[in-house]
Amino acid sequence: MTVVARSASEDKDALRAALLGWYDAAARTLPWRAGPGSGTRTDPYRVWLSEVMLQQTTVPHATPYFLKFTERWPMVGDLAAAPDAELMAAWAGLGYYARARNLLACARAVASDHGGVFPDTEAGLRALPGVGAYTAAAVAAIAFDREANVVDGNVERVMARLSAVETPVPAARPELARLAGLLVTDQRPGDWAQALMDLGATVCRPKSPACLVCPVRDWCAGYASGAPERFPVKLKKADRPHRQGFAYVLRDGDGRVALVQRPAKGLLGGMMGLPTSDWGATPADSPPVEADWTDAGAIEHVFTHFSLTLSVRVATGQGEFVWTAEDAAAKALPTVFAKALTRGLA
Ligand code: SF4
Numbered sequence: 001m002t003v004v005a006r007s008a009s010e011d012k013d014a015l016r017a018a019l020l021g022w023y024d025a026a027a028r029t030l031p032w033r034a035g036p037g038s039g040t041r042t043d044p045y046r047v048w049l050s051e052v053m054l055q056q057t058t059v060p061h062a063t064p065y066f067l068k069f070t071e072r073w074p075m076v077g078d079l080a081a082a083p084d085a086e087l088m089a090a091w092a093g094l095g096y097y098a099r100a101r102n103l104l105a106c107a108r109a110v111a112s113d114h115g116g117v118f119p120d121t122e123a124g125l126r127a128l129p130g131v132g133a134y135t136a137a138a139v140a141a142i143a144f145d146r147e148a149n150v151v152d153g154n155v156e157r158v159m160a161r162l163s164a165v166e167t168p169v170p171a172a173r174p175e176l177a178r179l180a181g182l183l184v185t186d187q188r189p190g191d192w193a194q195a196l197m198d199l200g201a202t203v204c205r206p207k208s209p210a211c212l213v214c215p216v217r218d219w220c221a222g223y224a225s226g227a228p229e230r231f232p233v234k235l236k237k238a239d240r241p242h243r244q245g246f247a248y249v250l251r252d253g254d255g256r257v258a259l260v261q262r263p264a265k266g267l268l269g270g271m272m273g274l275p276t277s278d279w280g281a282t283p284a285d286s287p288p289v290e291a292d293w294t295d296a297g298a299i300e301h302v303f304t305h306f307s308l309t310l311s312v313r314v315a316t317g318q319g320e321f322v323w324t325a326e327d328a329a330a331k332a333l334p335t336v337f338a339k340a341l342t343r344g345l346a
Pocket residue numbers: 158161162203204205209210211212214215216217220222223228229
């Protein structure tokens with residue numbers, strides 16, 4: 001049987017009605033959310049906090065942190081007054097400490113420059129420190145019901161499937177954002193943003209989309225193609241350049257391992273990492289300190305733009321690093337370094 005999808009952009013009103021109707025009945029209950037159509041907008045502080053946390057982790061992982069934060073710091077002014085070290089300690093386990101620092105900078109700007117009240121427009125939110133385009137759009141839509149185009153990975157996937165976009169990501173991103181924008185109107189923009197997020201998270205899942213229960217199946221060219229999980233199209237491994245590098249696991253013999261904070265700009269910017277060599281075709285082995293380095297094998301990791309083989313070297317020594325307990329270090333590290341650390345400690 002051949003399935004022909006109706007056009008998502010031309011049939012926009014019907015598609016929107018179907019998805020919003022589904023959301024009204026099936027919205028996830030989340031602690032930072034007012035229910036669909038409840039007429040009460042969610043506290044922007046809670047929306048903002050949840051969106052920052054969710055940028056790096058899943059709903060089940062972020063939820064206890066969100067509850068802990070909002071119990072301890074119920075208003076943005078409370079968070080703004082928190083000592084840096086306390087906030088950082090509460091953030092531990094969420095990783096990516098640059099985000100925690102930005103969180104504090106933003107809370108302090110809202111408290112000191114805006115009287116403790118979040119700006120209610122996308123542009124006003126975007127001007128806050130550490131608030132990127134995605135977070136500004138999400139808070140504007142969800143907290144203030146502004147007509148904002150909220151595009152995260154879930155929404156990109158839904159758009160790629162609805163329109164069967166053949167351009168691979170990341171090159172397709174502007175097109176996916178444009179397609180998402182075509183469906184945004186001034187009617188229930190906050191619910192619309194959350195409905196799309198919920199659809200991507202619970203129905204249009206990355207590996208096994210549940211098309212048979214999908215409210216927008218009639219408009220989905222990906223479904224009509226018979227292979228919706230093919231979208232968004234990704235570059236094949238062979239099409240990605242391959243790089244090599246060294247990662248250094250330096251232990252102090254006292255249960256701690258040396259970490260470094262990566263430069264704010266660039267790949268994994270601002271995150272904690274292991275000391276490494278340059279990454280390239282034939283990088284030089286360049287340990288961070290002189291020590292008796294031994295080989296511990298290698299790990300493979302695939303980034304969006306390239307794949308990487310990291311040779312892991314291990315030694316015991318000292319130096320100016322962020323010394324972190326070995327059993328806690330992996331939790332603070334992006335996956336590539338967590339893999340290398342695990343290899344080094346094996
Ligand atoms: S029909 Fe399937 S692929 Fe298309 S949007 Fe729904 S769940 Fe995703």
